[in-house]
Amino acid sequence: MRTRQDSKTQKDQASGKESTVRGALRDSESSHNETGTLAETSREGVGKFLRRVNARSSSRSKKQDCAVGLPTSVLKVSGKQEVDKRVTWSDVDAHGCSRDAMGNTLREVDEGRLQDNVLDGGEEMYDSDWEDGSIPVACSKENHPESDIKGVTIEFDAADSVTKKPVRRASAEDKELAELVHKVHLLCLLARGRLIDSVCDDPLIQASLLSLLPSYLLKISEVSKLTANALSPIVSWFHDNFHVRSSVSTRRSFHSDLAHALESREGTPEEIAALSVALFRALKLTTRFVSILDVASLKPEADKNVSSNQDSSRVGGGIFNAPTLMVAKPEEVLASPVKSFSCDKKENVCETSSKGSPECKYSSPKSNNTQSKKSPVSCELSSGNLDPSSSMACSDISEACHPKEKSQALKRKGDLEFEMQLEMALSATNVATSKSNICSDVKDLNSNSSTVLPVKRLKKIESGESSTSCLGISTAVGSRKVGAPLYWAEVYCSGENLTGKWVHVDAANAIIDGEQKVEAAAAACKTSLRYIVAFAGCGAKDVTRRYCMKWYRIAPKRVNSAWWDAVLAPLRELESGATGGMTQMEKRHVNASNILEALKTSNYLYRDSFPNHVSLYGDSDLNVESSAKDSFVADRNSLEDMELETRALTEPLPTNQQAYKNHQLYVIERWLNKYQILYPKGPILGFCSGHAVYPRSCVQTLKTKERWLREALQVKANEVIKNSSKSKKGQDFEPEDYDEVDARGNIELYGKWQLEPLRLPSAVNGIVPRNERGQVDVWSEKCLPPGTVHLRLPRVYSVAKRLEIDSAPAMVGFEFRNGRSTPVFDGIVVCAEFKDTILEAYAEEEEKREAEEKKRREAQATSRWYQLLSSIVTRQRLNNCYGNNSTSQSSSNFQNVKKTNSNVGVDSSQNDWQSPNQVDRGDTKLHAPSPFQSEEHEHVYLIEDQSFDEENSVTTKRCHCGFTIQVEEL
DNA sequence: CTGCTACATTATACTTTGTGCATG
């Protein structure tokens, strides 16, 4: 019984916690709408993340400790250490963040941590219910210390877990955490993008770039109508002069890194792209820095099996994410032999890639290309373990995170080469039998055991056009997220199209206007285009639509759009402020309706059949309209918005059926759920595997009569039921077959087109029209009968009753209590004309009630003081009578009281009885006389001295001497 | 490698309008 209660409370706590977090998220979202500053968004996002991380780490540590069964003292110590390990804002401060700016979050985090700690306690207890098994384990370990030497059970357990419970599904908490990580990572990447963008505006860097530029290329800034073609000379010059470097970032500020890159004319892809942006800006071209935000997955564990890989590529800081892998300078001095080794590999990669072979381009020093081709597995392994970027990143990690392993990492080059050879020999002989073993063996041999590199087959790129020839990506490591184009520039070319256009310029790869190729190139490198953000003027704009043709694939991988839009809203303004304005030179007069017309005709979809998407045009329309007032000048920003929206609405039909399941634009009937129907059924936009494809806007949601009632809608008379057959999977019944709920268990459902506004009977003669249960269902204000009002006040019913005004209880919803759903009533519904009367009477009543309540409480307080004092007096008397030789303590008490009575206010610090007496005499004016006046007398209970306790129905009678007697009223 | 199906598991939405007993 006790256990059940406990678990219940813990469950409540847990759910309370969840709801708190959720509420906080909601709050944060709503606050964006109100204030909408990025700083707040960031603070809240990061704050929540920290809270979660801290909570997790603490709970995990506790769980671990419990499982091991450490003694309490040890527990305490480890707990303390864990706290120290946590991420705190002081850490953040140490990195230069202003505490003032973060003050709110800091408080929030601290509070959150406190709360989480408390809750974690609960969770721990709760968990212990489930983790009883750990105790015997600990015991057995203690009793049989030799057992862990033998390690008998490990293999058995592992095999079991593989066969029986292969994977534990991600819990709601994991998902929430993943989402928080995703959000925080997004914010970080946004911040990084802004940082780079601002550095691109640096006049010194721009001037330096200009000084390097041949004078004939400077003319471009004088071109009035810039076209993509006009950019090609400058892009090819840049491509010839600046190269992607394959070495470690120096981890200085980005500004100095960029300056260094400029000086050495080589840098990370990020730096090279930034330099190109700076150059274009120096030439007075409107330019954005564009980046794929390669953010941590929104789904928990989604990248579990490639995590090490991904991480390594990330930790590498994009060093090897080079769109082109260019020859590194051999004189590059590197700290660790591993690095230099990696760098050698890099060279090989570069050489082969420059030869243009789309297949396995990597070759180890001792193997050639043909070998690799012939033996895919050897290639596999080598690409898995010898991949320069990975091993480089690994060494980075091991250096950064595992100082212990640094000594291991400092192996001689010869040793490493030996390991590689051994590894390849093993892979060549034991391919089929035990891949995993080889892997682990090799892993052990390899110093980089901290990061497990997954074995992946080398990916063949089916079309060279898509990746290698377009973007010059080395596909040698194509099976992992390496080599994807992550950074480029967008230059606004006013001479393109009718209205001007943002042109994709990847200067590092000498690619201009290759926006269609980005998706394929990224896909080849396992990078999805979830977020592509263009930065300018310290702002940012999501331009994913321009590059992503298969939106339905990335849509589920993106964070909820409301949050993302709220985050970007302030940044968008900054961005459009920096790029959207029109210079005098390129000012064009654009007829807004022409633009819309052009967009409409270019759209092969029926815009009219997308009523709900028209709103997407809304903003643009408005912008165009408003600017139309300013002599029809459409700004770049709204034009781009329109372009992006047009893309959103003209997505090609997916070829697989499942893509239609949650597709924003299209639908096929088979994926409709029970409460959905196509109405009107058409137009058919195409077919997919024989299924007709309809616009998503044709999907109508069906509800029951009762559900519609909540939205103040009622079913029109003589409407037939359109759909209720879905539950019978595919069978279509005749509509007129249905009653309320027919024999087949079908439910009556109606669509919006079958409804009309709710018409309830009006209140007549002060009588409130009620439903069949004598009440009014108040789902919203709209559900009130005309002429009535809802008074949501406690105890108002009695007021209406007293005034003999007709009123009906207002039911506002249901709740589950005692295992069944029960209606929840709140206030009453009365005719509007009585509202004021009732409110006045209610106010009066409440005043009276409050006064009575106050009186009652005072009386109760008085009574309790009386009781207290009386009991003391009684005790004293008993002591006096029967306890002559009683303890000194009681007599001293007596002395104290006596003293107090004679010297009120003097020596008040000595005893506690003074104030009660004072209160007594002051407030009640009953003048309880000194109980010590007479020792013996007959008690007299005066009526004015007695008090009545309503709660207990107890009357307390008092004598002047202080003696009280309680009489229970019957 | 991708798409599809089947199956298993988990999450979520929907459901929805008391009764019997003690006491005053």
Next chain:
DNA sequence: TCATGCACTTTGTATAATGTAGCA
């Protein structure tokens, strides 16, 4: 005899969503 207050007790089902395995 009637009005009032309190305890009782922790739904249950259907469906959507998600994940996985196996196959083509």
